[in-house]
Amino acid sequence: MAGTYRAVMLTKKGGPEVLQVVELPIEPPGPGQLRVRVRAAGVGSTDLIMLTGSYLYAPKIPFVPGYEVAGVIDAIGAGVTGFEIGERVAALTVYGSFAELLIREAEHFLPIPEGVSDRDAAAVILNYVTAWQMIHRVAKVQRGRTALVTGAAGGVGTATLQLLQLAGVKTYGAASAPKHELLRSLGAVPIDYRTGSIDRLMRAMEPAGVDYAFDAVGGANTSRCIGALRRGGTLVGFGFMGASTKLSQLAMFANIFVGARLRRRVGTFYGTRCCTGRTHGRCARICPRFSRYLRQRRSIP
Numbered sequence: 001m002a003g004t005y006r007a008v009m010l011t012k013k014g015g016p017e018v019l020q021v022v023e024l025p026i027e028p029p030g031p032g033q034l035r036v037r038v039r040a041a042g043v044g045s046t047d048l049i050m051l052t053g054s055y056l057y058a059p060k061i062p063f064v065p066g067y068e069v070a071g072v073i074d075a076i077g078a079g080v081t082g083f084e085i086g087e088r089v090a091a092l093t094v095y096g097s098f099a100e101l102l103i104r105e106a107e108h109f110l111p112i113p114e115g116v117s118d119r120d121a122a123a124v125i126l127n128y129v130t131a132w133q134m135i136h137r138v139a140k141v142q143r144g145r146t147a148l149v150t151g152a153a154g155g156v157g158t159a160t161l162q163l164l165q166l167a168g169v170k171t172y173g174a175a176s177a178p179k180h181e182l183l184r185s186l187g188a189v190p191i192d193y194r195t196g197s198i199d200r201l202m203r204a205m206e207p208a209g210v211d212y213a214f215d216a217v218g219g220a221n222t223s224r225c226i227g228a229l230r231r232g233g234t235l236v237g238f239g240f241m242g243a244s245t246k247l248s249q250l251a252m253f254a255n256i257f258v259g260a261r262l263r264r265r266v267g268t269f270y271g272t273r274c275c276t277g278r279t280h281g282r283c284a285r286i287c288p289r290f291s292r293y294l295r296q297r298r299s300i301p
Contacts, residue, residue, distance in 0.1 A: 007064045007099030013053040026101065029077035034106045036071040036089060040122035041097035044155055045241060054246055057271060059095055066097025070112060070121040080106045088112040090121040092129060131159035134236050134270045135167060139212050143168035148202055148228050151216030151239060152188060153179035160214055161186040172210065174198055199227030209233060219243040222255045226265050234266045
């Protein structure tokens, strides 16, 4: 097929300056695939981590980043049913969305309901899928319990606060002071992590510790989140902001899976990679719940 499309390529490790706009050949979708013309793509901390080359789930450099996408079906591969040319769809892609065109297996996509903008659809995929699965599939939270969320003012953090509130969990959110009003509006009790160690700050309000901790920071913060838990409580690590090297990430995982157990807590890690491949279809089937939620809220904080 003649013609090219533009994409943003990560060519080497570094900062945003290593991203290059390149021309790539337009190819037809293969059997079971869709080709989508991209209309919106999310940008988050994971994309920044990919620039350093330390993100565990990224392909080898060079590649086109872009974790989540909303667009319009441009071409349909052989054997694909249930989709139409011109239909708006969204997907969790992990990479590839920073481009004018994207080809993926059809099972990765779901329709975008009327009333949900391309921007909101792209923003909801990563944040709310991550939050929902951490809360209900990993931690299996119970109504009436307590939870700590670090990085609480971020995209996944605010989604986690909202869904924990819907689940009937009393929630504490760690963020800097200027973001506390946002956390209160989402039903959380704010904690200023800059004023002390998160475990001591948490214990001052919940002396026995919280039932769940959802940690976006990682690194040295992992141990503090374990300390904020009651005995038998559950830590769900899901971020690398405090672990910028592969060595620090290995130390973090050791703390999650070994250190937590030695301190009689349950340590787990959630990565969105579990929503791709064989399990992605199950993941995609829960996304319409977030679309309905968006229609009710009409905005994402």
